[in-house]
Amino acid sequence: MKPRETYQKGTIARKNRTKGPDIWVIRYYRLNAQGQSQYASEVFSDVHECPTKAHAARKAVELQLQKKINEKRFCATFGDLADKYEKESLPANLHTRKSYLANLKHLHARWGAERIEVIIANVMSVQLWLNNLKDKQGAEYSIQTRRHIRNLMHRVFEDGMLRGTIPLQRNPIELVKIREGPRKRRRKLVLSGEQIDKLLRDKELPDHVKSMIMVAVCTGMRVSEVLGLRWEDVGFERSVISIVRRADGKNVGRTKSEESEREDYPMHKKLADALHSWRETKEPIKGWVFGSAITERPFHASTMLADHLRPAGERAGINGLGWHTFRHTYRALLADLEEPLEVQQALMRHSDIAMTSEYGKFSSRRAEQLRQANARVVNLAVVG
Helix, strand or coil, X not given: CCXXXXXXXXXXXXXXXXXXXXXXXXXEEEECCCCCEEEEEEEEEECCCCCCHXXXXXXXXXHHHHHCCCCCCCCCEHHHXXXXXXXXXXXXXXXXXXHHHHHHHHHHHHHCCCEHHHHHHCHHHHHHHHHCCECCCCCECCHHHHHHHHHHHHHHHHHHHHCCCCCCCCCHHHHCCCCCCCCCCCCCCCCCHHHHHHHHCCCCCCHHHHHHHHHHHHHCCCHHHHHCCEHHHEECCCCEEEECCEEECXXXXXXXXXXXXXXXXXXXXXXXXXXXXXHHHCCCECCECCECCCCCCECCHHHHHHHXXXXXXXXXXXXXXXXXXXXXXXXXXXXXXXXXXXXXXXXXXXXXXXXXXXXCCCCHHHHHHHHHHHHHHHHHHCCC
């Protein structure tokens, strides 16, 4: 075997490939996120560009100057920071973790092997990457998705500085802005009392789905919170419901946020009667209010949506019906009754009052109020 060509800032070697031209690889040591020496290698050229070892050595010098290979200081890659963040700082909420892990895959695929100082020196490359990020089918990701990925990259850098893995400095991702496209604000569906009544009277809709609708309509709870209810959470004597967990498929855990948890949420008599009736109809499954006899776990929201709720909506002439529709409807009715925004926020269990104002803007009563207000202005402004 031929000896490898040594090089003062690493070792270069020619590597054969079954397809395509041979490539030149540089191998060197670097410090990882724990400060330990770690072997690394990188392809930097091929025999078309560098036909001889002398050519490859000159090319390696350029690479060393660019990336400061084998300098006796910490040189982390973005993958080092991301791995540490995933292991120790990822949010505990299962739904949030799932979203973050999906976005970390995008970041790892593009930036995992990139050294931090290279990213900082060329932040525009991050900007261009995000601007043109596409899925496997070649379709551009939405602005919101790209914003989520950008914000997660920002968090990974912040976490690295917090731990002292990288020097304390201005977060370079602050310079990256997501390109705004045409706004496509989808009108949120809000139901009327007549439409809700149609759903509850649907003879084809199973009783457990009707009972879930009653809980969602009377409390504004998220479907995961409805499915997370256990019978000990239903306080018939005090007329309250304890909202302390959520169920997403096989995963059962804490609610979305601290503000989402409430052990004394008011339960109206109509809801209490509906839950009494449901408990008498169906033997409880392992203590769950809405448990499946097959899995002995809470029902799966997406399955019930596809099999029962959406078809019931179509029968009632309601297009695009989803579980979250009931939460939007609940807030819209609160707004129609002109309840103080602080009361609405407390009942919606939002951490931010601005989020409360985003829910349920398009109720029929609200539309009529806007029409009447507009008419009053026009009658004052336009004479005759």
